[in-house]
Amino acid sequence: MMVLVYTFVILFAFACIFPFLYVISYSVMPYSEYLENPVKMIPSKLDFGAYKEILKFPLLYSGYRNTLFITIVGTLLNLTLLIISAYPLSKADLKGRKIILWMILFTMLFSGGMIPRYYLVRELGLINSLGSLILPGAISAYNLILMKNFVGNIPDSLEEAALIDGANELQILWRIIVPLSKAAIASFAIMCAVNHWNSFFDAVIFLTQRDQWPLMLVLREMVFEGGAGAIQNVVAEEDMAQTFTIQMAMIVVIIVPIICVYPFLQKYFVTGLTIGGVKE
Amino acid sequence: MKRLWIGVIGVMTSAVLLSGCGNNGNTTGERPTIRIFTRVNAEVQFDKNNDAVKALEDAANVNLEIEAPPPSSYNDKLQITMASGDLPDITYIFQTDNNYDTWAKNGLFLTLDDKIDQYPNIKNNITDELWEIVKAPSTGQINAVPKPNIISHYGYVVNQKWLDTLNMTAPTTLDEFYEYAKAVATQDPDGNGANDTYAISPSTQNTVGTSVWGEYFLMSAFNMQQYANRPDADGQYKPKEKFEGYYPYLTFMRKLYEEKLMDPEFFINKANESTDKLLQNRIGMMSGHDGNVKGLFGKAPTEQVISDYSFYAPLKDQNTGEVIQYLPPAIWGCWAIAADSKVADAALSLIDYCNSKEGWLLTNIGVQGVHYESYTPETKELIRTEEQSEKCRKEMSSYTPFAVTYQGEPAYISLCDTPEKLEKYNQELERYLSVTTEKNVPTITSPKYITLQANNPDLFKKRDQMEIQYVTGEITLEELKSFIEGEFLPATAEADQETAEMLEAASQK
Numbered sequence: 198m199m200v201l202v203y204t205f206v207i208l209f210a211f212a213c214i215f216p217f218l219y220v221i222s223y224s225v226m227p228y229s230e231y232l233e234n235p236v237k238m239i240p241s242k243l244d245f246g247a248y249k250e251i252l253k254f255p256l257l258y259s260g261y262r263n264t265l266f267i268t269i270v271g272t273l274l275n276l277t278l279l280i281i282s283a284y285p286l287s288k289a290d291l292k293g294r295k296i297i298l299w300m301i302l303f304t305m306l307f308s309g310g311m312i313p314r315y316y317l318v319r320e321l322g323l324i325n326s327l328g329s330l331i332l333p334g335a336i337s338a339y340n341l342i343l344m345k346n347f348v349g350n351i352p353d354s355l356e357e358a359a360l361i362d363g364a365n366e367l368q369i370l371w372r373i374i375v376p377l378s379k380a381a382i383a384s385f386a387i388m389c390a391v392n393h394w395n396s397f398f399d400a401v402i403f404l405t406q407r408d409q410w411p412l413m414l415v416l417r418e419m420v421f422e423g424g425a426g427a428i429q430n431v432v433a434e435e436d437m438a439q440t441f442t443i444q445m446a447m448i449v450v451i452i453v454p455i456i457c458v459y460p461f462l463q464k465y466f467v468t469g470l471t472i473g474g475v476k477e
Numbered sequence: 478m479k480r481l482w483i484g485v486i487g488v489m490t491s492a493v494l495l496s497g498c499g500n501n502g503n504t505t506g507e508r509p510t511i512r513i514f515t516r517v518n519a520e521v522q523f524d525k526n527n528d529a530v531k532a533l534e535d536a537a538n539v540n541l542e543i544e545a546p547p548p549s550s551y552n553d554k555l556q557i558t559m560a561s562g563d564l565p566d567i568t569y570i571f572q573t574d575n576n577y578d579t580w581a582k583n584g585l586f587l588t589l590d591d592k593i594d595q596y597p598n599i600k601n602n603i604t605d606e607l608w609e610i611v612k613a614p615s616t617g618q619i620n621a622v623p624k625p626n627i628i629s630h631y632g633y634v635v636n637q638k639w640l641d642t643l644n645m646t647a648p649t650t651l652d653e654f655y656e657y658a659k660a661v662a663t664q665d666p667d668g669n670g671a672n673d674t675y676a677i678s679p680s681t682q683n684t685v686g687t688s689v690w691g692e693y694f695l696m697s698a699f700n701m702q703q704y705a706n707r708p709d710a711d712g713q714y715k716p717k718e719k720f721e722g723y724y725p726y727l728t729f730m731r732k733l734y735e736e737k738l739m740d741p742e743f744f745i746n747k748a749n750e751s752t753d754k755l756l757q758n759r760i761g762m763m764s765g766h767d768g769n770v771k772g773l774f775g776k777a778p779t780e781q782v783i784s785d786y787s788f789y790a791p792l793k794d795q796n797t798g799e800v801i802q803y804l805p806p807a808i809w810g811c812w813a814i815a816a817d818s819k820v821a822d823a824a825l826s827l828i829d830y831c832n833s834k835e836g837w838l839l840t841n842i843g844v845q846g847v848h849y850e851s852y853t854p855e856t857k858e859l860i861r862t863e864e865q866s867e868k869c870r871k872e873m874s875s876y877t878p879f880a881v882t883y884q885g886e887p888a889y890i891s892l893c894d895t896p897e898k899l900e901k902y903n904q905e906l907e908r909y910l911s912v913t914t915e916k917n918v919p920t921i922t923s924p925k926y927i928t929l930q931a932n933n934p935d936l937f938k939k940r941d942q943m944e945i946q947y948v949t950g951e952i953t954l955e956e957l958k959s960f961i962e963g964e965f966l967p968a969t970a971e972a973d974q975e976t977a978e979m980l981e982a983a984s985q986k
Contacts, residue, residue, distance in 0.1 A: 418519035
């Protein structure tokens with residue numbers, strides 16, 4: 198029985214790691230060797246020409262710069278707004294709490310759609326700015342409800358004791374609530390950071406300058422073959438598709454930072470799955 | 478610690494406020510600022526270091542703000558831009574389809590019928606046939622300036638090395654092609670000891686995936702063409718499905734599939750995958766135009782492309798023995814001017830300049846000493862250093878000019894930047910033209926057909942699906958005919974009638 202379990206786990210682990218091996222292998226394979234045998238995974242010699250090509254691509258650097266900016270600033274904004282919103286909403290005696298919560302819940306269920314969203318962002322003057330990727334999604338209703346539930350589970354007695362000692366609400370939030378919510382905050386930080394790191398579609402809609410493209414959009418344009426249909430049937434002298442090995446090298450360059458950071462943050466991801474689910 | 482956090486929040490807030498500052502275009506000095514929305518490959522950068530854009534700005538005395546969304550999402554961004562009402566001054570429209578018609582009908586674009594005469598270079602460089610294409614079907618008015626393009630000469634690209642190995646010549650008839658296909662499938666032309674090669678692997682895309690209607694060089698043997706805007710052998714204008722060669726062509730493709738002379742996995746091909754399969758020595762030939770061999774220069778070593786791949790004319794019509802290619806006017810999209818643009822005249826003047834010889838050369842080959850070393854107009858030989866080629870990749874491409882051709886001729890033969898490549902291209906094109914008769918056909922867009930396609934997408938998907946199913950043997954000819962003649966053609970009858978009438982009228986002009 199144990200043999201079966203181990204076999205299954207090993208096969209599953211291999212299935213998970215195989216895509217990474219595939220991408221890395223083809224990123225260092227000479228393109229001529231790929232053409233010769235497209236299913237050969239182990240290159241006969243290492244060729245870093247694909248990496249040399251993509252390091253010349255200016256959008257790679259601006260993509261990293263923009264994505265780092267969006268991730269850091271966006272995550273800090275998300276967390277700040279999350280904390281200062283969740284704490285008061287966790288108070289049962291807050292007047293109008295139910296109405297506010299219903300309004301928040303309503304936004305989770307219904308949305309105006311893409312065109313109204315575009316109008317809103319345009320009227321706010323955020324078109325063609327990185328703010329369009331940060332501000333509209335500054336508070337996630339789902340995360341807010343989770344955070345509210347988590348904060349609500351912190352014993353009232355701690356707050357009462359702080360009140361007796363002369364602390365005001367802000368001090369209670371800063372000195373009592375936030376330290377006790379570190380695990381939750383870390384989990385939300387990870388989720389928000391990953392969400393910002395993967396930012397793509399909003400960039401397509403709201404950004405007009407190429408040097409503002411985030412990393413995932415740069416990756417998509419390098420890897421995606423430019424769309425089919427009538428456009429491809431027109432005489433296009435320069436093929437918009439990049440050679441396969443360059444595409445694989447691009448993927449490696451973009452996912453390496455996440456892979457390096459993820460092992461240190463894995464426990465927070467796991468914790469994040471159960472946030473708000475613990476009852477006192 | 479508290480001060481540190483306050484500092485972090487303060488920096489963050491400032492960063493957010495600063496990031497909210499957008500880049501709003503406005504007129505700088507006396508030069509009008511023109512906003513252009515265009516589709517360009519991802520490598521091109523429109524930043525302040527783009528010398529090609531600077532040169533155009535100086536030459537045309539304008540300031541340019543170029544918005545180039547991700548090419549793979551261009552259509553999405555175009556739709557949103559049109560819906561938002563905040564149109565750029567010049568918008569590149571790659572297809573005059575029902576969306577274009579709707580936008581024109583809604584008055585989003587400037588009508589140009591009474592303005593063309595004011596711009597002599599536009600008038601001089603763009604033919605009447607091209608103007609017909611950009612007329613909105615609903616209004617009959619001209620709402621964009623066409624982007625004249627080079628003519629594509631359609632034939633096939635073949636692995637010349639395999640032909641030599643098989644001791645065969647490039648096929649010119651259907652029978653010769655069939656013999657070639659059998660040889661490729663059974664005589665191991667790549668010498669790897671396995672019969673794992675095929676003649677062709679279609680990869681043109683349609684509504685449901687891969688279509689068999691991209692093998693133009695084969696279709697010509699059945700008097701079928703890429704463009705149906707011409708009469709059948711009986712002189713009648715009719716839809717493709719009523720052409721004499723429609724069922725015989727599909728039946729021939731079915732035969733190739735049954736006998737394993739065609740790649741059995743063709744129906745899962747992505748767009749242009751046949752190019753990769755040709756380079757991977759999995760297929761012997763692919764349908765293509767004269768530009769496709771040039772395209773191989775970017776994917777395989779030059780010497781290999783020159784020696785191993787050749788471009789030939791399509792197969793002869795089985796009945797007439799002729800090689801005829803019907804070509805629509807060569808257009809690559811068009812440039813629409815926003816109806817509410819405050820710089821409409823400046824925008825048209827810019828496009829007019831780019832249709833002059835000087836502007837056309839500037840936008841196609843750049844500035845001498847910066848983007849190229851030397852240029853010989855008579856031979857179209859363009860010499861670039863490695864640094865200049867690198868600079869060109871970042872600053873311009875064949876997608877960027879307002880006009881690719883001047884008086885029907887391109888500025889240079891792109892991707893043929895050495896004498897050897899240019900010689901190969903010219904030799905093969907000359908060989909092609911010596912055996913092929915090219916005839917022009919109009920591009921007609923029937924309003925009823927546009928509406929039909931928009932309202933009945935499933936009908937066309939079902940047709941495409943059933944054609945593939947017939948080729949792969951899943952359904953019989955009777956089942957296909959039952960759908961085409963019992964369901965498809967009756968549904969399209971009115972639109973087909975209108976198309977035929979419009980083609981008849983166009984042919985008499």
